[in-house]
């Protein structure tokens with residue numbers, strides 16, 4: 001395989017972030033050399049019978065970055081741009097995310113390069129089952145536990161769980177998280193990532209002395225994360241003035257009708273046909289004047305090119321890797337309070353962890369218990385990051401990465417090198 005396949009803007013960003021944080025930590029170079037690369041990366045062919053009878057061969061990936069703290073954990077993404085490089089970056093970020101919030105889990109990510117919106121339900125099911133079969137020997141409750149990510153949902157997780165279980169000859173709900181409650185999922189998983197983003201925004205607003213009620217917010221992306229963030233912010237009395245998805249941006253300075261937007265998204269699986277607000281581009285959306293900006297779509301949205309024009313007070317990263325390193329320095333100069341991705345969007349994997357624990361014990365919790373435990377874990381991590389950031393005078397992102405990397409490195413040093 002050529003080196004180029006590993007390289008993409010997201011993987012370069014993940015590497016650079018790691019290099020900056022590990023230099024600040026004075027990380028043992030032998031450990032740093034091991035952590036720069038994933039432990040295992042798989043590329044699989046996913047032949048799928050299309051509705052017209054033809055067989056289309058999709059490309060799938062599963063990258064397992066590090067499992068020193070526990071089984072690999074991370075989502076499966078269905079998106080046309082999925083590549084080995086992107087999945088590797090996302091896998092590395094999962095390692096730091098799990099470690100930062102104190103979960104006994106490692107980091108992985110998977111994906112299939114496809115456009116799920118173009119596939120029928122049958123095609124999506126066939127693709128999912130074949131992808132699962134291809135990686136079957138490398139996943140499992142104690143090995144690697146997939147979950148939803150962009151373009152996948154609880155139905156896809158149910159197919160993964162069923163395919164794995166059929167091969168084992170018995171039900172294995174704990175092989176996957178983010179599945180329906182009816183087959184061993186947990187209450188509160190679907191909303192967990194968005195809810196966590198809003199818990200973190202609330203902590204940031206308290207710290208900055210801004211009353212959250214009456215704030216204005218802009219949310220990029222209206223999928224599982226963005227739609228829940230929008231709904232939860234509105235519930236707290238925040239005026240959501242801009243939202244967007246792949247159909248474009250929608251803006252109303254007086255506030256968009258959030259419940260109506262959710263109805264449109266529910267019906268059309270996107271904001272297509274939305275008649276509320278003025279249409280703007282995704283680029284214009286990010287530059288709107290607001291108190292809270294939540295990128296909850298793809299990587300690399302905020303760069304050197306547009307960071308100077310951002311007009312928010314709090315940047316809460318619902319997406320993974322939405323901001324590059326050059327943008328980070330510009331945002332620091334502008335005094336934007338950044339809640340970095342591995343903290344802001346960790347709610348998803350925290351509740352995935354709760355789901356895995358409940359499945360392993362066959363003992364299930366109420367949604368209130370889930371939400372309370374989620375809030376406790378995230379709030380503790382937020383203050384750990386904030387306190388160290390103030391003490392060391394280092395940005396929130398670098399500190400979050402430093403805490404995440406340090407825990408993994410400490411565990412690796414104890415376990416030493418098996419050779």
Ligand code: GLU
Pocket residue numbers: 073074075076145146147148149150177320345346348349350352
């Ligand atoms: N895909 C989500 C993330 O990026 C969740 C992963 C999980 O629950 O394992 O954090």
